[in-house]
Amino acid sequence: MVIGTLADGVTRRVEAVGDGISGMFFEPVVRLGVTGLARAGKTVFITSLVANLMDRARMTQLVAQSEGRIVTAYLQPQPDDTVPRFDYETHLAALTSPEPHWPDSTRTVSELRLSMKIRPGGLLGGFSGPRTVHIDIVDYPGEWLLDLSLLDRAYAEWSVEVLEQARTRPQGAAFIAAVEEARDIRDWSEPQAKALAEAYRAYLVAARDAGHMDITPGRFLLPGEMEGSPALTFAPLPPEDAPHRKGLWREMERRFEAYKDRVVQPFFRDHFSRIDRQVVLVDALGAIHGGPQKVEELRCAMAGILGAFRPGRNAFLSRLLMGKRVEKILFAATKADHLHHTQHARLTAIMEALLRDARDRAAFAGAETAAMSIAALRATVEETVSHNGQSLDAVRGRLLSTGKQAALYPGDLPADPARLLTPARTGADSWLDADYNIMAFAPAPLRLKPGEGPPHIRLDRAAQFLIGDRL
Numbered sequence: 001m002v003i004g005t006l007a008d009g010v011t012r013r014v015e016a017v018g019d020g021i022s023g024m025f026f027e028p029v030v031r032l033g034v035t036g037l038a039r040a041g042k043t044v045f046i047t048s049l050v051a052n053l054m055d056r057a058r059m060t061q062l063v064a065q066s067e068g069r070i071v072t073a074y075l076q077p078q079p080d081d082t083v084p085r086f087d088y089e090t091h092l093a094a095l096t097s098p099e100p101h102w103p104d105s106t107r108t109v110s111e112l113r114l115s116m117k118i119r120p121g122g123l124l125g126g127f128s129g130p131r132t133v134h135i136d137i138v139d140y141p142g143e144w145l146l147d148l149s150l151l152d153r154a155y156a157e158w159s160v161e162v163l164e165q166a167r168t169r170p171q172g173a174a175f176i177a178a179v180e181e182a183r184d185i186r187d188w189s190e191p192q193a194k195a196l197a198e199a200y201r202a203y204l205v206a207a208r209d210a211g212h213m214d215i216t217p218g219r220f221l222l223p224g225e226m227e228g229s230p231a232l233t234f235a236p237l238p239p240e241d242a243p244h245r246k247g248l249w250r251e252m253e254r255r256f257e258a259y260k261d262r263v264v265q266p267f268f269r270d271h272f273s274r275i276d277r278q279v280v281l282v283d284a285l286g287a288i289h290g291g292p293q294k295v296e297e298l299r300c301a302m303a304g305i306l307g308a309f310r311p312g313r314n315a316f317l318s319r320l321l322m323g324k325r326v327e328k329i330l331f332a333a334t335k336a337d338h339l340h341h342t343q344h345a346r347l348t349a350i351m352e353a354l355l356r357d358a359r360d361r362a363a364f365a366g367a368e369t370a371a372m373s374i375a376a377l378r379a380t381v382e383e384t385v386s387h388n389g390q391s392l393d394a395v396r397g398r399l400l401s402t403g404k405q406a407a408l409y410p411g412d413l414p415a416d417p418a419r420l421l422t423p424a425r426t427g428a429d430s431w432l433d434a435d436y437n438i439m440a441f442a443p444a445p446l447r448l449k450p451g452e453g454p455p456h457i458r459l460d461r462a463a464q465f466l467i468g469d470r471l
């Protein structure tokens with residue numbers, strides 16, 4: 001009895017010392033950035049990833065888990081006191097309530113620390129106790145990354161480019177009219193500047209809602225706490241030959257520069273520069289459904305995003321990073337539960353082709369990159385339906401719009417990605433020989449057994465690529 005208690009006490013003391021030592025000396029931290037354009041699935045991804053890392057029955061492709069080395073995983077206060085916490089509990093409650101619904105759209109950067117106790121593998125395994133690895137997950141909008149391209153550009157140059165684009169789009173008509181009126185204004189007033197910025201923002205919102213991805217400045221859609229400040233109250237104006245020193249053009253130029261200094265640079269300094277691993281979520285199915293032009297925009301957006309991670313991309317970033325670089329970048333097509341699994345390999349091949357192209361365009365070298373198709377939260381079941389005497393591999397789920405069950409056959413993705421990427425590159429208006437459908441499904445009610453996280457598709461593979469080597 002006495003010996004038992006004594007021994008118990010001794011091991012606990014040793015444990016406490018061990019904790020103290022690792023706390024004092026070295027607890028590795030992996031900073032995992034999660035990004036993607038609006039509605040790509042960032043919030044659902046983080047929520048399901050964290051839930052599945054805490055309850056790991058569905059994470060068999062995570063090697064540390066299959067080797068039985070993950071002792072426990074738990075949430076901890078994050079290290080950064082001024083960054084909003086990722087609201088994990090609220091998002092999980094939305095997804096797992098008796099009447100599950102998708103989480104609300106998020107507007108800003110947020111962060112969550114998940115700590116894992118890991119038993120070392122290999123020879124050391126038997127000798128040392130578990131060590132702690134902290135995973136700091138940072139959720140930020142992909143639009144903010146695309147702002148990096150503004151740093152190398154002057155106001156006049158940027159204006160010409162975005163005005164040209166706006167002129168070709170129906171959503172831009174009202175804004176272009178406002179620009180014509182604002183030409184050469186010398187005695188401008190703040191309400192005029194504001195009205196013009198508002199018109200520009202309205203155009204960006206409409207363009208985004210129509211599925212366009214080339215939207216700058218990114219913060220105009222997600223203004224956060226700087227809403228209404230001059231750095232967020234500007235708009236492109238056509239170049240003027242001799243802009244008046246106090247005219248509207250000069251003022252807009254000044255605000256554009258302020259945006260770069262006060263909004264873009266701080267984001268890269270405070271968040272981006274500290275990321276070790278990155279996942280970029282991509283709604284590839286949505287783009288394919290949207291047609292060749294959306295796929296082309298997706299391709300440009302992927303190159304733009306990847307370009308932000310290219311070492312030596314611009315002087316400001318090089319100074320900031322001082323040789324540090326992101327080690328792994330995963331491009332994941334989300335919402336793969338819209339497809340029967342027999343088509344998943346094709347979606348992955350399309351993602352791989354897009355990634356190859358993005359690497360070429362961005363002249364990217366360095367980090368290890370990979371492409372996958374995943375679903376962070378599986379909302380469908382597979383089903384084979386017969387249609388005109390043909391049997392089709394479909395998926396079934398509850399429709400978001402009506403709440404009714406429906407089967408979806410999204411169309412047959414081509415085995416050769418070039419069948420999509422070539423028409424996209426050459427500016428085709430529609431897919432020639434195919435039609436792709438999509439439906440918005442609501443999350444399915446879940447009945448989870450103890451130890452199980454929410455159902456997913458290949459979230460464990462994604463986790464293995466991103467953090468597996470550090471566990």
Ligand SMILES: Nc1nc2c(ncn2[C@@H]2O[C@H](COP(=O)(O)OP(=O)(O)OP(=O)(O)O)[C@@H](O)[C@H]2O)c(=O)[nH]1
Nearest residue numbers: 038039040041042043044102105106375376377379
């Ligand atoms: N079927 C299915 N739909 C998904 C999945 N993940 C996301 N979605 C859908 O995509 C929508 C957007 O997901 P979010 O996680 O909120 O996306 P987000 O990137 O955080 O969006 P913002 O915060 O608005 O930028 C959801 O409301 C769902 O409709 C998934 O794994 N399966």
Ligand SMILES: [Mg+2]
Nearest residue numbers: 042043105106
């Ligand atoms: Mg979100």
